[in-house]
Amino acid sequence: MAIYADVIIIGGGPAGSTCAWKLLKKGVDCLLLDKQVFPRTKPCGGWLMPEVLEDLEIDAGEYPLSLMSFDRYHVHFKYLNLCLKSLQFAIQRYEFDNWLLERSAVTVIQHQVAHIKQDSGYYVIDDQYKCKYLIGAGGTNCPVYRTFFKSINPRARELQAVTLVDEFPYDCSDENLHLWFSINLLPGYAWYVPKCKGIVNVGIGTLTPRLQKKNDSIKKEWQKFIEKVSALSLIIDYQYNPRGYVYYLRSNVEVGQVGNAYLVGDAAGLATRDMAEGIGPAVKSGLLAADSITEGKTYELSLIKKYSSGNSLLNRVTEYFLADS
Secondary structure: OOEEEEEEEEOOOHHHHHHHHHHHHOOOOEEEEEOOOOOOOOOOOOEEOHHHHHHOOOOOOOOOOOEEEEEEEEEEOOOOEEEEEEEEEEEOHHHHHHHHHHHHOOEEEEOOOOOEEEEOOEEEEOOOEEEEEEEEOOOOOOHHHHHHHOOOOOOOHHHEEEEEEEEEEOOOOOOOOEEEEOHHHOOEEEEEEEEHHHEEEEEEEEEHHHHHHOOOOHHHHHHHHHHHHHHOOOOOOOOOOOEEEEEEEOOOOOOOEEOOEEEOHHHHOOEOOOOOOOHHHHHHHHHHHHHHHHHOOOOOHHHOOOOOOOOHHHHHHHHHHHOOO
16 A cells, blocks of 8 residues: 655755745645655755745754855956855755755655656555655656656756766865856856865856857866866865756746646756756745645746846846857
């Protein structure tokens, strides 16, 4: 006999754990399935806007793990360098995601979902789990998206982003946050993010179709970027081991619910158009899905911001480069 819960969430990242946290606070029976065991490594820049902490009801001074705050960040274009004032935070995803999942108090089962079907008003997962409401929080390759949304909610191929990231212990000489936009006239940017406990995160991301158009690759762009980092003496004589992932920037697709099935976070393709930031939209969508289930509110992806920097210049630059995608 299948294990039953009113709500089953597939995926334990910030979208899934936030949704579970909100549902359980409202007294809703829910279960979470994830193919990995937490804590798990997650390639990501790992910075947050203050709104994310507000949505999660986290006091920055009371967060028990590593949290780096910045009151400004340095933005570099080809011939222009700017210092922009904006409060931001940097976390380590390995810690942060596990902490959110534990805080939610949801029952977590390690399980890789292979098949989902509907049966008499319920969702049945691999003939082992059954629920009335289903939350797809499994990232870009979420099985809920593949099963119920792919044909009616196609992702914008031209907005597929690819990223290479490395995070490692390093004695940083520069504790500022740096972003380099439009390297080699590609949409996207590269970053250098120092974190607490002597940790630094570096990465680069751009759009896959634009790389293909230039007969280029993310690995080649990564190599050029770390040569720049070395030339600037930010990181010297380090043997990198970057990890990559693929996701989608926000397009005009707004279908996030079909019946009692919901998509949240990267499963819905919600990364912001300017900063390609996914944690904030993941958290917001998880909260909105929980509100829809518990309060009957319409689940509207239009309520989730398409931009995260709050800087109109970056927004305009972003749209200029995306327009040619």
